[in-house]
Amino acid sequence: MSRKIHLALHPYGVGGPGQHGLWKDPSVAKNASIDINYYIRQAQAAEHALFDALFIVDSQFINATYPAHYLNRLEPLTLLSAVATHTRHVGLVGTASSTYNSPFNLARRFASLDHISGGRAGWNVVTSFDTGASRNFGLEEHLDYAARYGRALEFVQVARGLWDSYEDDAFPADVERNVFLDPDKLHALDHVGEHLRVAGPLNLSRSPQGQPVIFQAGVSEEGRDLAAQVAEGIYAPGGGLEQAQEYYSDIKRRTAAYGRDPEHIKIFIHGSPIVAGTDEAARRREREIFEEDDDFARNLALLGRSFGAYDFSVHDLDAPFPDVAHLAERGGRTGAARIIERAATDKLTLRQVAATLREFRRSPFVGTPRGVADAIEEWFHAGAFDGINLAFRTEAELGAFVDGVVPILQQRGLFRTAYEADTLRGNLGLPIPANRYSRERQLVND
Amino acid sequence: MSRKIHLALHPYGVGGPGQHGLWKDPSVAKNASIDINYYIRQAQAAEHALFDALFIVDSQFINATYPAHYLNRLEPLTLLSAVATHTRHVGLVGTASSTYNSPFNLARRFASLDHISGGRAGWNVVTSFDTGASRNFGLEEHLDYAARYGRALEFVQVARGLWDSYEDDAFPADVERNVFLDPDKLHALDHVGEHLRVAGPLNLSRSPQGQPVIFQAGVSEEGRDLAAQVAEGIYAPGGGLEQAQEYYSDIKRRTAAYGRDPEHIKIFIHGSPIVAGTDEAARRREREIFEEDDDFARNLALLGRSFGAYDFSVHDLDAPFPDVAHLAERGGRTGAARIIERAATDKLTLRQVAATLREFRRSPFVGTPRGVADAIEEWFHAGAFDGINLAFRTEAELGAFVDGVVPILQQRGLFRTAYEADTLRGNLGLPIPANRYSRERQLVND
Structure with missing residues (x-):
């Protein structure tokens, strides 16, 4: 099977960074960013188009000059849980800060979303660069880079440890033997690290995909290294083809250097295609x-x-x-x-x-459906991305891409014609991580 | 209009405290506590029966001896968000700890649920008594009573301040004037207190009910005082009629002593009715x-x-x-x-x-539909409660109560025959809190 392009949809409601005029567009509802039905429609459109995921960004600090969508928007995990029961295949990726959350609570919320969605949860790990956010969390000073990235790595490791608290066969629920839980298959993590102390166990079992998928968006040295160590999906920074190629090969190289399979980290560039009947x-x-x-x-x-x-x-x-x-x-x-x-x-x-x-912010994907498909194919074959995180201004522009560009990509064998799986891991071609305790048990038995 | 009984439903999945055998009941799905469809069905049954709310409890610590439902259950806010879009009237009350959350994140999640549900969110504030929970949040020692309750009071006050960040008319979204946000109607809280420092503003506006409803379950002196100061709903401790009456009158008295209308705090007792064709x-x-x-x-x-x-x-x-x-x-x-x-x-x-x-744990409500209705009426008129938080072992037992007891309570004018409102506040008869900044502006203008 030839390598395929992955596509995600990134809804911006009344307008993200730089989209200062979007809220005035008559086709954009003035409350889109806080209307759960807007997000459900976006997710269903993404699923109808066989996209891999809906991607929800987030931030914890605003002032009146911030983008309209940032000023007043739903929190990603509550949003995605509501969307989950109205979709069946599309992945649900939410942004959450490792700086301003506790691992126990956050791991639990993503695990909960993973159950609610039947194994479609993804966590976009951010360390939060808005310096003002620290003042919403009792800190006088924003944590520096090293502390934020050190904590982020440890945080993800702890979350993964908590997600393995129960082995997959921990609940025999055997009426004959009167055994609901097999207590040998419940494990406390007892993590003591530089930034975090978390005992566990988590009070939630694993979903069909084992663990939520880890996304990241590192640009700096620290960010790229974090991604290479733990990310399974990345949102790349913007820029032209050469920048994208540089980033792509750098991340794949770093990932391999950490002993990981570079195929197990999917790199998404940002794309805001503009599709019309003619180039003009x-x-x-x-x-x-x-x-x-x-x-x-x-x-x-x-x-x-x-x-x-x-x-x-x-x-x-x-x-x-x-x-x-x-x-x-x-x-x-x-x-x-x-x-x-x-x-x-x-x-x-x-x-x-x-x-x-x-x-x-200029998009490289502007033109006719065929022209946009050509540009996407060129970038893909040039090693610029594994996937594109697509943002559209309006539902009509999303429709123009889905109806015009997607079929061409499918005809060229570059995009799926049916979902491969019911889980986000399955569709991204990522392995299901074996439970660490079951693996140990297996090794001991071997 | 005569005073009516409020009813909430408290689903226990595979079995809460003391329900050690419930998971073995053939009518209980072995995965009920982690199956979102179980909760959606419970919520829809509660709404069909015109109940005020679905109530979801929570905890942050387990070991293998804990009740089956506690071992492996969905996190309340992700759960309730998923339930929200499958219901239209029933309130959605979730438990969250003021000890192990940060006010900015938690206030935002409840505000998000409040938008997603169209004004039906409630927060059951707990301080977490499981001493082991502290070790899941980096603490060596469980916080003592005074610190937990002092923080809880301040936490609720901060959350309410954050919920008022935007005045209700902060977003004119006026295309002619090119004004999306009126910046004078966005307010930073700048809270500096004994336990918390939170700058704000929150990046989410108010819902149709103004603010989520605050529930609490205080039993101790500190708990009762916290409830009297900030709660709008209370889950009372168990016990017989006299204990319920004592608790009810004590809370109402304390509430009045804080200058609040005792009608604006609704006291729910716990009830697990057992309804059958005969008393035997x-x-x-x-x-x-x-x-x-x-x-x-x-x-x-x-x-x-x-x-x-x-x-x-x-x-x-x-x-x-x-x-x-x-x-x-x-x-x-x-x-x-x-x-x-x-x-x-x-x-x-x-x-x-x-x-x-x-x-x-014995229920005072055991008997025929008429007998159970009589007992409920007796307790209600004796000043033991404003509402009952109902737990049933199985969906069939919930059905027996809804089909047998509810119509009798309705015939007697003790329970609603239609929802009064689309919001939780509306159905509980609680006022919508005016935005604090709009109120100040109003006072200055008067």
Whole structure:
């Protein structure tokens, strides 16, 4: 069987980063981001199109300048649980912070979603780069990079330990023998580490896929290393074909270096296709969107987000980009460092930097259905991705992609024509991890 | 309109405390506690019967001696979100610990459930008495009573502050004026207290009921005082009519003493009705259940749970009840103190104490549909409760109550014949709390 492209859908409700004008689109409901029926419809559309997953991002800090969708949106795990019972195959991937959660509670919620969905849960592990978030969790200072990534790795290891608390045959529920639970198959983790102490056991058994799938989105050195160690899916940073290829080969190389099969980590790039009947119509639509979304104050605020919600409007817009390197350190985001480097290299003003950010968001997939399919195929064969995390502005634009581009990808053997499995692991081609205690038992018996 | 009885349903899956034999009942699915369809059916049955709420309890610590339902069950908020989209009127009350959660995350999850359900969320605030739970959250020692209850009060106050982050008209979404959010109507809480520091704002607006309903289950002095200050619903401890009356009048008195309307706190007793065609048949069924559930080792383990999962089996069963007062202090549970007092007063052996606990669980509502309705009416008019939190062993026993007892209560004008509202607050007769910032604005304008 030839390698196939994986597709995920990333709903942005009333408008994500840079989509400043989206809420004004008459086809977008003003309450989309808090309407569970919007998400159910998106998930069902994704499932109808045989996509691998619905992907829900998240954040824990806002101020009034944040993107419309961020201001007022449902929490990912409650959202996905509600979606779960209205779908049967599509994966349900939710973002949750390893910095601002406790492993016992979070492992339990994902395990619960995994049961509710019959083995379709995925956890996108983030360490939270909004410096303001720390103040919502009793901390005066944002944790630094090393502490956040150290904790993230340990957190995932603990979650996986908790998910194995029960061996798969722990509940014989044998009436004759009067044995509901076989107590030898319930295991406490008793984890004591640098960042976390968690005894266990978890009060929830494993789902049909064994454990929820771990996603991650590391860009920095620390982030890439974390991904290579524990991630099974990655959301890659934006950029052009070369950047995507560099990232892809780097992650696969690092994964192999940790002794893992590089096929067991699926790399998703972000894509916002614009599909129309002609190339001209697609380009026109792209320009329209660019104008609809133009809001200089909000672009400046978005730029500030990479520097700990810094207010750039205090600076002269037409002077050279200000010296904010100390804020990038505090915010700890690789994106910020990139912006500073670009500004220095190209000698950009603050106004130009804000404009550059917009260019960075340009989609490589704009054109007719065939043209978009061609570009996707080219990138795929060039080793730029395993999958695409697709964002659309409207339900109609999602429909245009599904009806126009997906059939072409299917005809070319690049995308499935039926789900391979009922679980997210099954559809992503990821193995079901054996329970660690059963494996030990097996090794002892061998 | 005469005062009506409120009813909630409390599903116990494969068997809660003392229901040691339930999982063996052929009509109980062996995976009931982790099957979302079981909970959806329970919720739909409760809604069909016009009950006020589905009530989901929770805990964070287990060992192999714990009740079958506790060993392996879905997390309440993911569970209730999944149930929400399959119901329209029934309230959705979930238990969550104020000791082992952060207010920002928990307030957000309940607000999310409140949106998903259209204003039907309730939070049962517990401080977690299982001493072992602390070891799942990085703590060596269980927090003492004062710290747990001090934190609980502050936690609820912070949650309510976060729930008011957006005034109800914060999102004009006015395309003409290009105003999605009115930034003057987004408020940071900036809470700094003894136990918690939370800046806010929450990234979620208010639901149709303003804020989720606060439930509580305090038995101790601290618990009763917490309830009187912030609870809008209470789950009362078990016991006979006199105990229920004492608790009811005490809570209502304390609530009034805090300057609150005692009508705005609804007191639910626990009830496990056994309904049959004749009194004899009901009593026979009661004895059958008593025998089915008899499991001395598990009763002893259940007794140990009140003393921090203490292993009583190391003691002579027929010697006087051992001196475990220091464990009650550590566990910090009023129930433990009561057991010690009863054992001393009646000079009971350990074996007798375990048996006494079982007697304590006897339902006052056993008999024909008319007999059970009579007893419920008697208790209600005697000032023992505002509502009953009903637990049934099987779906058939739930059906017998709904088909037999509910119509009699309706004929007598004691129970609704249609939902009064679409929100939990509306059906419980609780006011919608005005947003604190809108109220301030109103006061300034007056």
